[in-house]
Amino acid sequence: xxxxxxxxxxxxxxxxxxxxxxxxxxxxxxxxxxxxxxxxxxxxxxxxxxxxxxxxxxxxxxxxxxxxxxxxxxxxxxxxxxxxxxxxxxxxxxxxxxxxxxxxxxxxxxxxxxxxxxxxxxxxxxxxxxxxxxxxxxxxxxxxxxxxxxxxxxxxxxxxxxxxxxxxxxxxxxxxxxxxxxxxxxxxxxxxxxxxxxxxxxxxxxxxxxxxxxxxxxxxxxxxxxxxxxxxxxx
Amino acid sequence: xxxxxxxxxxxxxxxxxxxxxxxxxxxxxxxxxxxxxxxxxxxxxxxxxxxxxxxxxxxxxxxxxxxxxxxxxxxxxxxxxxxxxxxxxxxxxxxxxxxxxxxxxxxxxxxxxxxxxxxxxxxxxxxxxxxxxxxxxxxxxxxxxxxxxxxxxxxxxxxxxxxxxxxxxxxxxxxxxxxxxxxxxxxxxxxxxxxxxxxxxxxxxxxxxxxxxxxxxxxxxxxxxxxxxxxxxxx
DNA sequence: GCAAAAGTGTTATTCCTACACCCATGT
DNA sequence: ACATGGGTGTAGGAATAACACTTTTGC
Numbered sequence: 001x002x003x004x005x006x007x008x009x010x011x012x013x014x015x016x017x018x019x020x021x022x023x024x025x026x027x028x029x030x031x032x033x034x035x036x037x038x039x040x041x042x043x044x045x046x047x048x049x050x051x052x053x054x055x056x057x058x059x060x061x062x063x064x065x066x067x068x069x070x071x072x073x074x075x076x077x078x079x080x081x082x083x084x085x086x087x088x089x090x091x092x093x094x095x096x097x098x099x100x101x102x103x104x105x106x107x108x109x110x111x112x113x114x115x116x117x118x119x120x121x122x123x124x125x126x127x128x129x130x131x132x133x134x135x136x137x138x139x140x141x142x143x144x145x146x147x148x149x150x151x152x153x154x155x156x157x158x159x160x161x162x163x164x165x166x167x168x169x170x171x172x173x174x175x176x177x178x179x180x181x182x183x184x185x186x187x188x189x190x191x192x193x194x195x196x197x198x199x200x201x202x203x204x205x206x207x208x209x210x211x212x213x214x215x216x217x218x219x220x221x222x223x224x225x226x227x228x229x230x231x232x233x234x235x
Numbered sequence: 236x237x238x239x240x241x242x243x244x245x246x247x248x249x250x251x252x253x254x255x256x257x258x259x260x261x262x263x264x265x266x267x268x269x270x271x272x273x274x275x276x277x278x279x280x281x282x283x284x285x286x287x288x289x290x291x292x293x294x295x296x297x298x299x300x301x302x303x304x305x306x307x308x309x310x311x312x313x314x315x316x317x318x319x320x321x322x323x324x325x326x327x328x329x330x331x332x333x334x335x336x337x338x339x340x341x342x343x344x345x346x347x348x349x350x351x352x353x354x355x356x357x358x359x360x361x362x363x364x365x366x367x368x369x370x371x372x373x374x375x376x377x378x379x380x381x382x383x384x385x386x387x388x389x390x391x392x393x394x395x396x397x398x399x400x401x402x403x404x405x406x407x408x409x410x411x412x413x414x415x416x417x418x419x420x421x422x423x424x425x426x427x428x429x430x431x432x433x434x435x436x437x438x439x440x441x442x443x444x445x446x447x448x449x450x451x452x453x454x455x456x457x458x459x460x461x462x463x464x465x466x467x468x469x470x
Numbered sequence: 471g472c473a474a475a476a477g478t479g480t481t482a483t484t485c486c487t488a489c490a491c492c493c494a495t496g497t
Numbered sequence: 498a499c500a501t502g503g504g505t506g507t508a509g510g511a512a513t514a515a516c517a518c519t520t521t522t523g524c
Contacts, residue, residue: 009244055316079314081290094314202475204521437502438495
């Protein structure tokens, strides 16, 4: 098997934008970079792809290394390939974003990478073009969640409608009418009401709901209309 | 400046999915591959990125080499990185898709690459994972055009409403009510009616319209609702 | 008994869809 | 005069948005 001669080869990395939700605020999982250059500065979790590893596998591995989680929501965001984005050596980075239930995050691993959840509204300076990656991921999250039911990935298996609404309000930095919101959400047929209530949020307690797995798979790609005025959202 | 040691480097390519519209059908610009392996088979236009070339620049260059056009609509589609997608040597490919006015395509260059416009409904077998790339590009085109006014990129500067409707009907393989269609399109405020008519399509002739450049830039990202039932569209 | 959050229904408006006829012109 | 495609208006139905009160229960 011949190779392509006279072509330059490059490092290829994967970087992960990991979103979480603590019930009140959206957060991002960042690490203190342990590697030169830029050692000690804030960074997205990332790594180089390995010779026998598909791109998506690499993204999965990196996510697993940092969080201990498998099977979480993972979607390719964009390939970043500017010549000098990593000043050490040219590296093409494929960014992925994930949505995880923050309560499943296993904290014991965080020592190895010095990982921390940071408020999305208070992202520190990041190395390289990672700030640009985060900005694009935020846009895409808003864009996509306006028409597809993906935000459930940020919640525990059982959640209440008020919790869900808090999440949407955090993502869009807006507030919605709760009557209209719950009517819309329930009209999708995605949610199954549970018998138990969550008594944490109020004295009365709010009923738990769970995703209907079957129709979730079906309607994942359906156009919904969760957000009243999705104008002025950007891709 | 040190380099990252012990990491493998890879070839990185760009492949272009180029859509065109001839007034009746959607087409794809394909080439006969002149390079081993797979010499002579149908392929997307592509090439390796160069050491001092940003990713998007590479996509631009490749498009220019094949079509002679500059400044056309170009959008990153997806990064394909399966280990054995190119059996010769591992190559990560970043796919871009473009929309061009087919009548601006300069045919004289086609000899060099044996380029041909192929009906979208009759795509031949393609090398590597190029078929997968084309499928994804079709999905994304449908998805995006349902909510953003991008299909204008496929038409000449001056076009008529019936031409535009033909284009939408080709993209969605459906037919729309012409009264509703023209009302929707005109209500965007994107179109400026011209004095002249196109007498090619009928005896009566249809008025030309042009994009209002200012509001086009503004509303490019706006959510529209061109397609009656955008359910069952996939990302 | 009261504070705090959950849950629910109605109305007005807007938007969308379905539908049919006349117009202008080249032959 | 007729065939061909261009252009326009209306009415019924569906979806959306705006709005306020009652319920539950822990304290």
